[in-house]
Amino acid sequence: MHLANHEYDIAIIGSGIIGLFIAYELAHYNARILVIDKNAEPGFGVSKGHAGVIHVVQPPFNTLRSKLAIEGNKLYDDVSRKLHVKLKRMSTILVAEGLTHLLALPAIWLVLRRVYGKHGFKISIIGSRELSRLEPNVKGLGGIKIDGYGVINSFELVYQLYNFCLLNGVDFLFGTNINNARISNDRVIISTSGGEYEARLLVNAAGLYSTEIAKMFGDKYRIEFGKGAMLVFWGEQTRSIVTPLQLMPNPKTKGGAIIPTIFGTTIWGPSLSAGNRDDRAVNGNDIQALFDKFKRLMPEYEAIPIKAYAGVRPIPEGDDFIITHSNSSNRVIHLIGIESPGLTAAPAIARKVIDLIKDSGIALQAKSDIKEVEPIVFTRDLISDGKDITDDPGEVVCPCMAITRSDIRNAIKRGARTLDGVAFITGLGMGICQGMCIGNAIKVISEELNIDPEKLTKSGGDSWLVTR
Amino acid sequence: MASYSIIGAGIAGLSLALELEEAGINARIIEYRDRIGGIHILYPGLDSFIDRARHRANIVSAAAIRVNGRTYELRGKNYVELRDAVVATGFRVATLPELGVYGDRPAGIYPFHAVLDLIHYGLLPGKRIVIYGDNVYAALLGNELTKLGCMVTIVTPVRIDSSPISDVIVIKGNISRIRGMSRVESVRVNGEWIDADTLVIAIFKTYNPFPEFQAIGQAALELFDPGIIMESGKILAHELINDGEPIIINSNIPIYPGNLIRGKTRRIIVTLRGGGKILVNDKEYTIHGDAAVIDLPKTDKVFIRGVG
Numbered sequence: 223m224h225l226a227n228h229e230y231d232i233a234i235i236g237s238g239i240i241g242l243f244i245a246y247e248l249a250h251y252n253a254r255i256l257v258i259d260k261n262a263e264p265g266f267g268v269s270k271g272h273a274g275v276i277h278v279v280q281p282p283f284n285t286l287r288s289k290l291a292i293e294g295n296k297l298y299d300d301v302s303r304k305l306h307v308k309l310k311r312m313s314t315i316l317v318a319e320g321l322t323h324l325l326a327l328p329a330i331w332l333v334l335r336r337v338y339g340k341h342g343f344k345i346s347i348i349g350s351r352e353l354s355r356l357e358p359n360v361k362g363l364g365g366i367k368i369d370g371y372g373v374i375n376s377f378e379l380v381y382q383l384y385n386f387c388l389l390n391g392v393d394f395l396f397g398t399n400i401n402n403a404r405i406s407n408d409r410v411i412i413s414t415s416g417g418e419y420e421a422r423l424l425v426n427a428a429g430l431y432s433t434e435i436a437k438m439f440g441d442k443y444r445i446e447f448g449k450g451a452m453l454v455f456w457g458e459q460t461r462s463i464v465t466p467l468q469l470m471p472n473p474k475t476k477g478g479a480i481i482p483t484i485f486g487t488t489i490w491g492p493s494l495s496a497g498n499r500d501d502r503a504v505n506g507n508d509i510q511a512l513f514d515k516f517k518r519l520m521p522e523y524e525a526i527p528i529k530a531y532a533g534v535r536p537i538p539e540g541d542d543f544i545i546t547h548s549n550s551s552n553r554v555i556h557l558i559g560i561e562s563p564g565l566t567a568a569p570a571i572a573r574k575v576i577d578l579i580k581d582s583g584i585a586l587q588a589k590s591d592i593k594e595v596e597p598i599v600f601t602r603d604l605i606s607d608g609k610d611i612t613d614d615p616g617e618v619v620c621p622c623m624a625i626t627r628s629d630i631r632n633a634i635k636r637g638a639r640t641l642d643g644v645a646f647i648t649g650l651g652m653g654i655c656q657g658m659c660i661g662n663a664i665k666v667i668s669e670e671l672n673i674d675p676e677k678l679t680k681s682g683g684d685s686w687l688v689t690r
Numbered sequence: 691m692a693s694y695s696i697i698g699a700g701i702a703g704l705s706l707a708l709e710l711e712e713a714g715i716n717a718r719i720i721e722y723r724d725r726i727g728g729i730h731i732l733y734p735g736l737d738s739f740i741d742r743a744r745h746r747a748n749i750v751s752a753a754a755i756r757v758n759g760r761t762y763e764l765r766g767k768n769y770v771e772l773r774d775a776v777v778a779t780g781f782r783v784a785t786l787p788e789l790g791v792y793g794d795r796p797a798g799i800y801p802f803h804a805v806l807d808l809i810h811y812g813l814l815p816g817k818r819i820v821i822y823g824d825n826v827y828a829a830l831l832g833n834e835l836t837k838l839g840c841m842v843t844i845v846t847p848v849r850i851d852s853s854p855i856s857d858v859i860v861i862k863g864n865i866s867r868i869r870g871m872s873r874v875e876s877v878r879v880n881g882e883w884i885d886a887d888t889l890v891i892a893i894f895k896t897y898n899p900f901p902e903f904q905a906i907g908q909a910a911l912e913l914f915d916p917g918i919i920m921e922s923g924k925i926l927a928h929e930l931i932n933d934g935e936p937i938i939i940n941s942n943i944p945i946y947p948g949n950l951i952r953g954k955t956r957r958i959i960v961t962l963r964g965g966g967k968i969l970v971n972d973k974e975y976t977i978h979g980d981a982a983v984i985d986l987p988k989t990d991k992v993f994i995r996g997v998g
Contacts, residue, residue, distance in 0.1 A: 453787060500871070504792040527787035531795060601764070605757045611767040618722045618753030618764055622899070626764070641797075654897070656785050660800065661807025662723065675813055680797035684872035687797050688813040 229420045230256040230393070231584065233412055235400060235435055236427035237264040239376070240560050242383040243572035244425055248579075249390035251586040256421065257387070258395045258414060260431075262682025263643045265380035268429040268564070270646070271502065271533015273452060273481050273489045275463065276309070276372035277563040278343045285542045291563045292341050293570035295370065301569055305382040306597035308375040308484050316467040317353070317362035317519055323467050324363045330467070331366055343370040357460050359523045360480075371463055375484040376565060377646035381636045382595050388637070389593040396639075397682060400428075403438045405551045423584055425575060426556045430499045430536050436556050439548045443558045445536040447499050450477075450492025450562075451508035452532070455525040456654040459488040466519060477562070480516055485649055488525065490516045497534055504530040528654055535561035543567070545574055552582045598636060600629045600648060619663050622653025630663070631670050641667060642681040664688055694930065695720055695763065695775040697754040697900065700728025701736060701916055702907020703778030704743035705923030711746065713931050719778075720763055722753035725810055728780050729803065729908075732830040733916055754779075754900065761900045776926065777905040781894035789822070789893060793867035798874035802892040805831060814838060816888030820877050822865050823892025824848045825914050831892060832858040843886070845879050847893075865889070904947070911946055911961060913981050918959055921983050922946060928953025937986055941994035943968065956986045960994065967997040 232248060234241045237259040248255050261267060276298050280288040302309035318324045331347050338345045348356070349364045356367075388394070399415040403424065410424040426435040433443045465479035481489040490512045509530055538544055538559020548554035555578050560571065580586060601615045602624040616627030625648045633647040641660075644650055644667055651657035664687055668675040679685045693716035696703045703719050704726065710717040725731065726749060727740045752765035754772060761772045783801035786792070800808075800815045802823070808815050819835055821828050821844045832842045836857045843859040863880035868889060870876070876883040896912050898905040906926045907919045928934065929947055934954035939945060946959040960968060961981040968975050971987050974997065986992050 503794045503867075503869075506790065506792050506866070509787065509792065526785065528785045530787045530792060602755070602757050605755075605762060605764070605769050611769065614767055615764070617724075617751070618755065621722055621753045621755055624753075624755035624757055624764070654785075654899075655782050655803075656801060658783055658801045658803040659807075661804035661811070661813075664808070664813070665811050675811075681872075685797035686873060688808060688815060689817060690812070690814060 228418060230254045231421065232256070232423045232425065232579065233258065233410065233419060233421035234425040234427055235259075236267070236429055236432075237261075237384070237394065237396075238267050238269040238427065238429050239265065239380065239565055239568045240429070240557055240571055241425070241427035242380060242387065243568040244427060244575050245387045245392050246383045247572040247576050248586075249387050249392050250589055250592060252589050253586060255387070255392040256395065256419060257392060258398050258400065258412070258419075260397065260399050262397055262640050262679070263637065264384045264394070265377065265646070266642070266681060268533065268535060269376065269380060271450065271531065271535075272376065272562070272565060273492060274373050274376040274483060274565070275479075275481055275563075276374055277566045278368060278370045279338050279341055280563055282541070283337050286545070287543045287563070287567065290543065290567035290570040290574065294563075294567040297569040298372065298374070298566075301379075302374065305379065305386065305595060307379045307382050309372055310374075310484060311370070311372045312462050312482070314368045314371045314463040314465065314479065315348070315353070315357065315360075315365045316368070316465060317360060317365040318467050319362055319518065321363070323469065326469055327364060327366060334366065334368070338368055343368055345369070357462060357464060359459055359520050360464055361519060361521055365467060367462075373463075373481060373484050374565070378598060381638075381647050382598070384637055386595045389595060390589070400435060400438075403435065405439070405553060408553065410553055423553045423555070423579060423582055426554065427560075429560070430534060432536065432556060432558050436548070436558065439554050440550050441548050441556060443544065443556070444539045445559050447497045448535045448537045448561065449495050449497030449501065450533050450535060451495075451504050451512065451530060452489050452491035453509055453512050453527050454529040454531070455488040455490070456528050457488065457525060458482050458486055459520060459523060459525060464519060466515065478512070478515065480519065485652065487528070492533065499534060502532045502534060504532045508532070526654060528656055529652075537561055543571070545571065545578070547578060547582070555579065555582075598632065598647065600632065601626045617666075619666050620650045620653070620659040622655050622659070623649040623651075625650045627666055627670070630666055634667075634670050639671065640679050640681050641687060692716070692930070693718075693774065695772055696778050697775055697903075698728065698778035698780060698909070699726035699747075699749050700778055700780050700907060701730050701739065702780070702909070702919050702923045703776075704740065704747055705920040706776060706778065706906055706927050707747040708743055709924045709927035710930070713927065713933070715931060718748045718750055720752045720754055721749055722751075723807065724751070729806065729827055730916055731806065732827070732834055736916060739920075756899065761902065772900075775900065775903045776930075777898050777900050777903050777909045778907050778923070779897070779899055779909045781908040782897035783891050784893040784895050786891070788895075789865070789891070791822075791865050791868060793878070794870050796868070796870035796873050796875075798870065798888045799868065800888065800890050802827065802831065802890060802894075805890050809834065809838070814840060815890065816874070817841065818886045819843070819888040819890060820845055820865070820879075820884060820886040821890045821892050823890075825892065825894065827894075827914070828892035829858070831890065843884060911959065911981070913961070915979060915981065918981050918983055921957070922959055925953060925955055925957050925959065928955045935990065937990055937992055939986075939992045939994060943994060943996045945994065951986065958984055958986060960984050962996065969993070969995045969997055
């Protein structure tokens with residue numbers, strides 16, 4: 223049977239940050255776009271397991287990954303403004319803990335200045351007095367300060383991209399698995415758990431599953447899975463991203479920092495260990511490694527750890543992003559191994575993909591009537607700005623994060639269908655109480671979704687929450 | 691005329707409100723839940739007190755929230771910065787990293803308070819439930835969930851206050867890990883996996899979310915005795931009224947509400963984990979449990995020392 227409404231110009235597999243940014247760029251053109259994701263909501267894969275840091279230059283410096291991160295970084299102020307997503311620019315400080323580190327600072331500065339400076343990121347040496355002025359909680363003899371980093375509310379980013387796409391005619395299929403995909407007469411036939419779809423071109427942005435999608439077109443890639451554990455503390459500890467300066471790069475302790483988040487909490491991490499695709503478990507060892515690395519930077523500071531979580535990233539062979547046409551057809555574009563700093567690079571990755579789509583011979587004609595997304599405004603934002611609350615917000619559901627019934631309704635309007643979805647958009651249950659309000663929240667979310675609480679899930683699938 | 695806002699309608703907040711009302715002082719309680727009594731609704735023998743308070747205290751449906759380091763009362767569309775408030779928000783639940791519990795993060799991990807709310811709404815958190823708790827509240831919740839048809843295991847790291855526990859398995863030990871892809875499948879206790887679909891955390895910490903204000907009850911004191919928790923409300927009422935002679939206390943063990951007492955009750959709460967003997971001036975007291983209410987001698991200076 224020929225189903226006209228199952229035909230699209232471009233199908234994107236994956237609604238993580240990468241898939242969404244590509245859909246966002248494409249939504250500016252007259253084209254029928256479909257996004258398919260196996261998860262219940264956008265951004266529930268690789269994207270939910272990171273710390274929200276906008277990076278600068280990434281070693282190794284001559285890679286596609288580093289190039290796209292630099293471009294992406296510079297696009298983010300615009301992205302933040304257009305989509306009304308909270309972004310806070312800040313510096314990163316590499317702290318010299320010992321005398322050896324201190325003596326090495328000028329040499330390191332010289333090397334880093336060449337690389338970072340070339341791309342417009344300011345880099346300076348700071349002494350112990352300057353360090354304690356900038357970061358009163360941090361102990362160290364001095365350090366190197368690199369400007370141009372940032373932290374972003376990546377959940378807000380996901381839902382704002384998603385809503386922009388919806389407003390501008392992009393279709394989404396959630397909870398949908400790809401069974402098979404093939405090329406037939408210059409069209410891509412995608413057979414899913416929700417029926418068959420056709421597109422003139424397919425973008426494989428399936429994250430941890432990207433190699434499996436590639437295999438359907440005869441393209442073989444290998445990825446490994448890296449697990450990054452993070453520990454979240456209640457309250458701010460630093461103003462900048464802070465990490466110990468390492469003279470000898472040690473793969474076991476590489477990466478990670480003390481990160482002030484956009485939510486007023488602090489993240490230590492991520493650690494990095496070998497993992498597998500479905501394993502997001504946090505181990506005591508991961509947390510111990512974070513304490514070993516970061517506690518000595520703030521020996522006096524006492525904070526309450528509220529949550530530990532882990533993300534899984536796809537690490538490609540050759541340690542660089544792979545963004546390319548399929549070997550079998552120029553109607554298929556693969557994005558393989560988009561790991562850290564994928565969030566940073568995402569806006570630049572999307573532009574690169576648009577170029578590849580044009581190379582495929584798909585004509586893209588710019589749309590004239592683009593609809594912009596409204597900012598997500600919660601009750602706490604109105605109070606924070608001293609503004610009047612015009613509509614009755616209903617009862618407060620989560621006092622720690624000041625979330626009301628109307629805030630939950632707002633989150634649902636933006637696409638949340640699960641408890642995690644509501645929590646990601648609003649911050650519900652993410653305070654120090656770690657969900658003491660969740661019983662109440664389950665009732666209110668179910669009422670607002672107009673479903674039986676037994677049908678509400680944490681994150682889709684079998685993640686049921688309550689029974690009777 | 692003085693007027694106080696009390697944040698939280700648990701037994702500490704209620705007892706403070708009633709004591710202030712009795713002295714003719716205006717007090718209103720802010721409660722964000724649609725029930726009062728806090729974590730004591732399962733506690734036997736407190737119904738009549740909670741009922742009496744429900745009718746006599748001025749309880750408003752509103753919430754105290756913190757935005758940009760300031761505390762506001764949010765009630766419908768109206769918000770106002772809170773002053774002259776007392777914090778009676780009770781315990782917070784210990785976080786998983788504080789307890790050293792790691793592993794997966796599936797659905798089915800609930801803090802104690804959330805489970806009370808679910809039961810209040812006629813819902814259950816699951817059917818095969820492990821409660822991780824070291825106190826009488828964990829035992830009471832175990833009983834209640836058993837009555838509601840759940841299979842309950844209590845895992846307690848130290849001890850559990852004696853309380854009739856029927857059909858509840860009690861294991862002394864620690865939980866180190868949670869396993870489950872979508873929903874809790876098992877928890878690791880003393881190195882062994884126990885099947886369960888739900889983990890309830892019932893280990894508590896004192897916590898004052900609004901540190902610019904004084905706290906009472908379990909927001910300030912790590913206590914599990916409702917009598918002493920209510921007493922903390924009464925004591926603070928008279929401290930606020932300031933209706934007695936000042937007494938300066940020199941103590942080498944923790945005392946509540948502080949080292950300068952001005953209320954006519956002339957009482958303080960002494961906390962001593964596990965109990966023991968203390969000297970108040972020259973008189974010896976024996977503390978059973980973790981704390982005691984002490985009537986201060988009629989001197990303007992008092993010395994308190996732990997013995998042994």
